[in-house]
Amino acid sequence: MNLPPLFEKQRELDEKIVREKGLEGEDLLPRKILSLQVELGELANEWRGFKFWSARQEPVTKVEHLCPSCDTTGYDKISEGHYDHMVPCIECEGTGKLGESNPMLGEYVDCLHFILSIGIELFDVTPERPKPFEPGNLNITGMFSGLFLSTGEMFRMLYMGGRDRLSDEWHRLINAFILLGEELGYTEKEIERAYMDKNSVNHDRQVQGY
Numbered sequence: 001m002n003l004p005p006l007f008e009k010q011r012e013l014d015e016k017i018v019r020e021k022g023l024e025g026e027d028l029l030p031r032k033i034l035s036l037q038v039e040l041g042e043l044a045n046e047w048r049g050f051k052f053w054s055a056r057q058e059p060v061t062k063v064e065h066l067c068p069s070c071d072t073t074g075y076d077k078i079s080e081g082h083y084d085h086m087v088p089c090i091e092c093e094g095t096g097k098l099g100e101s102n103p104m105l106g107e108y109v110d111c112l113h114f115i116l117s118i119g120i121e122l123f124d125v126t127p128e129r130p131k132p133f134e135p136g137n138l139n140i141t142g143m144f145s146g147l148f149l150s151t152g153e154m155f156r157m158l159y160m161g162g163r164d165r166l167s168d169e170w171h172r173l174i175n176a177f178i179l180l181g182e183e184l185g186y187t188e189k190e191i192e193r194a195y196m197d198k199n200s201v202n203h204d205r206q207v208q209g210y
């Protein structure tokens with residue numbers, strides 16, 4: 001993964017959030033670590049593969065968004081005098097749907113945002129590529145636990161000493177996260193496209209006062 005263009009997009013977004021929310025001078029690193037942990041939980045929840053108690057262990061990769069305006073019928077009723085006309089719904093153009101999304105990929109790129117955002121706090125010079133680490137021989141469940149361990153380590157280094165090792169831990173984290181993306185079936189291109197899309201949604205949300 002080529003990091004500099006992603007760091008650049010992430011930096012622009014982070015700076016906008018700090019400006020819009022008046023957070024200049026605040027130490028956001030502890031909150032970013034917790035945010036990543038929360039998003040990792042959300043990603044695991046969409047993956048579903050650890051839910052041994054459930055009949056639904058397949059990843060949630062497609063959700064259709066139904067049109068509330070026409071109640072999914074695709075038609076609007078227009079009354080003229082004694083007559084009702086059915087016309088195609090203007091919200092969904094007669095399809096009954098507003099589109100679809102990929103929840104698991106969405107959560108994956110939310111995690112990527114926070115990993116990059118944490119990286120921005122740690123590096124003066126943007127790393128070109130993740131520093132390679134020997135991958136552990138883990139299944140997806142183990143990979144998630146490894147990522148939680150890594151974020152926990154970062155928290156420990158922040159509060160209990162070892163700040164100088166935070167950047168190494170970040171490299172371990174992003175390596176493990178990229179491997180997880182591969183295991184979940186995503187290509188680098190797919191991830192970068194989804195990241196750019198969500199980055200732009202995040203910009204819009206700040207403008208709209210999210």
Ligand SMILES: O=c1ccn([C@H]2C[C@H](O)[C@@H](COP(=O)(O)OP(=O)(O)OP(=O)(O)O)O2)c(=O)[nH]1
Pocket residue numbers: 013014017109110113114117198202
């Ligand atoms: O400094 C920051 C803070 C947030 N984000 C991004 C990461 C992620 O893409 C999004 C926050 O996650 P999400 O979109 O799930 O927001 P939420 O408020 O948790 O969503 P929900 O409306 O589901 O509660 O904001 C950043 O990139 N940099």
